[in-house]
Amino acid sequence: MKVLVIGYGDPSRGDDGIGHWVVERIGSRGAIEAEPAWPFPSDLISKVAAADLVIFVDADVRPGPVRWRRLYPSPKPAAFSHIPSPEEVLAWVAAVEGRVPEAWLVAIPGEDFSPGVAISPRARRAAEKLIRFIERLSGPGE
16 A cells, blocks of 8 residues: 655744654654655645555644544635645645545644744654554564
């Protein structure tokens, strides 16, 4: 199974950068490819179209558990953002390719979104569990 992990968020604002943190740690190897959403990669649409599963990772300002939400294409633009929402990306893929892979948003609760701070221990632990899960998805020997 080809898995694409896309990291959202601002890496200069503490836990808001957790998506980028995951992408940096997981890297691209075997059946896993990882990309940050900012700056928005020009080839992201083709990479999403080629994947079997896409996992968008972002921080969540709400406390609680890690939240998984199934995503579907929607052309509605993201509010107040310079990058397209995951649903918008999927809508572009549907329009260009005529199909979309299974896609999920994983929202990792953050504690501190201040500029210049590091990822909090709690967000880091949740992200490390997510990385191990994604690595298992790619199958044995990958």
